[in-house]
Amino acid sequence: MNGNSAEGARKGRVILHLDMNAFYCSVHEAEQPELYKGKPTAVAGSVEQRKGIIVTCSYPARARGVRTGMTVRQGLKLCPELILISPDFDLYRRYSRGFKEIAGNYSPLMEIVSIDECYLDISGSSMFGSPLEIAETIQRRIAMELSLPCSVGIGPNKLLAKMGSDMKKPSGLTVLRIRDMPKLLWDKPCDQLFGVGRKTADKLRRLNIRTIGQLANADEALLTSQFGVYGSSMKNAANGIDHSPVRELREPNKSVGHTTTLPANVSAKPEIHRVLLNLADQTARRMRRKGFVACGVQITVRLPDMTTFTRSRMLDVPVEDAPTIHREACRLFDEHWPEPPPVRLLGITLHNLQPKESAAVQLDLFSYESEPKREALTKAMDALRDKYGESAVLTAGMLGDDPSTLIRNRKIRGTSLQIDEDFVIN
DNA sequence: TCTGGGGTCCTAGGACCC
């Protein structure tokens, strides 16, 4: 695809992987050490809302057996004094920018993986010292300037840097070379290899491949026949081979979506439509902020037994406004579930995104020319929310507290058809 | 282990076209 990877491999690269330890909890600890320092903490949603899943937990909590993905209830059973904290993503984003700024001082070639992780290609950064010195400097600065712990992996490629940063936590620093693989990783189970999850590990076990070493030496034809293209890259990974480049430019989003687990199962159609209106609004708004329009709409429906369905449709004309997305989402739902079953979770995902400029001609021709009022209103509402926050503007159909279903139904229709007469400002 | 929410990539089947 580009000369980067081949060239890098020829010259021999040096890659760092930075992994912020227990990031969300560490951020809260940095902000309010008097409350949280050294304590077992967990960032989690609310149990009452059935969202009581531990997203991250501190190291003192981990020492008590608390783990990411557990329910809050389980966590509290293991550690009754566990301190629960509601997530604050704006705060996390601020700290995320902070550590990426520090890392960016040591190489312009940085790939942002997620809010708490990045790769840094320091192949050309010798003016800042040896790879080990650079890693130590970054780690020290993040600790001093942000009061955050991080683990660093140093390797000849992204895979080994990533696996290295995972070997010592918190605040570890690990060099992992290809020749270290047999000694350090080959006796470990396959699912410890980046990219191999539980399902694949189960399937490998049925093929009598239990360790990363066995995978490294497995018959490639067998792997390919069982796993497709993924089979050979898995074998490569087990041998420490990875040519993927560190890419500083983020690929544009391919989809934008929102899902929500409902406080209780819902099977009344008006209620479901109301939830979809809320999701359509949030999803559309995030997509607009990123500057896209969508040519595909997908809904996600999860039943109480956790079976999950998706239904999607391509649109002739790209969309960006919540009422149209809401209408499509309701259509998809009603077509496939004319008599709704109890539903645990609903979601809307917009895909086949295009930059808004490139779709502007189509939008103008087919949609906004006839509805200039709607575009103006959407803009006004976005501006209000940028200023006063997400909840500043609600359309009447999103208000779920109304005790009268009849009134609510009427409002839903009103909202989707003539949103301009129905919106309210808190 | 009664299981959140944001994504990406891959696969497989069917429709459709040449």
Add this chain to the structure above:
DNA sequence: TCTGGGGTCCTAGGACCC
């Protein structure tokens, strides 16, 4: 009118990661 083969697009599901 018993019916090939290749390519592309769409839909749905699943695995994986953070």
